[in-house]
Amino acid sequence: MTSASETDTPSSDAKRLSIRKMNKHYGEFHAVKDLDIEVEPGEFLVLLGPSGCGKSTALRMIAGLEEITSGEVFMGERDVTHVLPKYRDIAMVFQSYALYPHKTVAENIGFPLKVTGVPVEQRNKAVFDAAVQVQMETLLERFPRELSGGQRQRVALARAIIRRPSAFLMDEPLSNLDAKLRGFMRAELKHMQHELGVTTVYVTHDQIEAMTLAHRVAIMKDGELQQLGTPAEVYTNPINLFVAGFMGSPPMNFLEGNVSESGLQVGKDKIALEGVEEGVGITLGFRPEDASVVDVGQGRFDAMVYTAEMTGDLTLVTVKHGSSILTIKMPKDFIVDYNQTVGIQFDSALSYLFSTSDGARLKAIVVDS
Numbered sequence: 001m002t003s004a005s006e007t008d009t010p011s012s013d014a015k016r017l018s019i020r021k022m023n024k025h026y027g028e029f030h031a032v033k034d035l036d037i038e039v040e041p042g043e044f045l046v047l048l049g050p051s052g053c054g055k056s057t058a059l060r061m062i063a064g065l066e067e068i069t070s071g072e073v074f075m076g077e078r079d080v081t082h083v084l085p086k087y088r089d090i091a092m093v094f095q096s097y098a099l100y101p102h103k104t105v106a107e108n109i110g111f112p113l114k115v116t117g118v119p120v121e122q123r124n125k126a127v128f129d130a131a132v133q134v135q136m137e138t139l140l141e142r143f144p145r146e147l148s149g150g151q152r153q154r155v156a157l158a159r160a161i162i163r164r165p166s167a168f169l170m171d172e173p174l175s176n177l178d179a180k181l182r183g184f185m186r187a188e189l190k191h192m193q194h195e196l197g198v199t200t201v202y203v204t205h206d207q208i209e210a211m212t213l214a215h216r217v218a219i220m221k222d223g224e225l226q227q228l229g230t231p232a233e234v235y236t237n238p239i240n241l242f243v244a245g246f247m248g249s250p251p252m253n254f255l256e257g258n259v260s261e262s263g264l265q266v267g268k269d270k271i272a273l274e275g276v277e278e279g280v281g282i283t284l285g286f287r288p289e290d291a292s293v294v295d296v297g298q299g300r301f302d303a304m305v306y307t308a309e310m311t312g313d314l315t316l317v318t319v320k321h322g323s324s325i326l327t328i329k330m331p332k333d334f335i336v337d338y339n340q341t342v343g344i345q346f347d348s349a350l351s352y353l354f355s356t357s358d359g360a361r362l363k364a365i366v367v368d369s
Contacts, residue, residue, distance in 0.1 A: 219234060271301070314331065
């Protein structure tokens with residue numbers, strides 16, 4: 001997967017967004033810790049993490065809606081750390097749409113130009129052009145109450161587009177939509193950002209959104225940046241146990257054990273390793289698509305089938321190994337009985353080893369015994 005500069009052509013108005021050692025304290029609580037990211041012109045960066053990790057707080061500091069405790073924010077060469085939001089040349093799209101209920105679609109879209117004194121004729125043309133980009137040009141006379149959730153979100157996007165800002169900031173804009181519409185709007189958003197070439201920072205807790213939308217993903221936990229990279233990089237080369245478990249749906253499978261005689265002892269099973277010391281606690285990880293259900297005794301270990309779910313394009317087989325619950329992706333026509341004992345095989349080259357104590361990725365490898 002390539003970077004933003006290799007995939008999209010940024011607009012002439014797009015600027016680099018620099019977040020430098022940004023911190024936020026609420027009394028004794030340290031909500032955002034030394035966040036340091038360079039967002040390239042025209043790049044789509046996603047801030048990803050669980051609720052409470054600091055991603056929305058970081059976005060609000062970039063927007064100027066939250067005061068920065070320490071650090072700097074630059075838009076291009078301009079220091080906007082202490083600049084009022086309306087002077088930062090950004091447009092923000094919220095989860096709640098934030099539309100004026102008494103204004104029509106056209107009036108909502110055109111409001112940013114109205115308050116800046118843009119002449120009516122010029123404003124009307126800009127409103128229509130922005131509405132076309134989000135496929136709302138036939139609904140300009142409707143009011144928000146007459147629109148679906150997806151249509152309201154499009155109006156909010158058009159209102160952001162019409163300003164032609166240097167950057168878009170988006171705070172979970174799709175979370176109020178149903179699953180089907182969310183998938184459709186993801187594609188719309190990605191296409192729109194590609195066409196406009198505007199620098200975009202997007203906040204979500206949904207790793208599917210992050211994987212499908214982003215040029216790069218910044219994964220956060222407890223206010224700290226854990227890993228920054230392309231979706232492919234953070235998925236295939238996670239830096240620690242948290243990133244490995246957060247990226248992927250279903251998530252990565254984990255087995256905890258202790259090393260003895262060059263093998264990882266997991267319950268009654270031993271998995272051969274290289275490059276580890278005896279006595280240390282290790283967590284082995286492998287993704288559902290990199291494993292398979294095989295006959296008893298033919299895999300790396302045996303497990304009991306807990307459930308099987310046919311999802312349409314594949315079958316998800318959930319098994320229990322001791323206290324661990326593991327998920328394996330199998331072909332859609334795969335059939336297995338509940339409580340059946342099966343073997344589990346996984347690709348040693350596509351497995352991961354982490355320190356159980358601190359979650360750090362280890363250089364040790366699983367070997368074929």
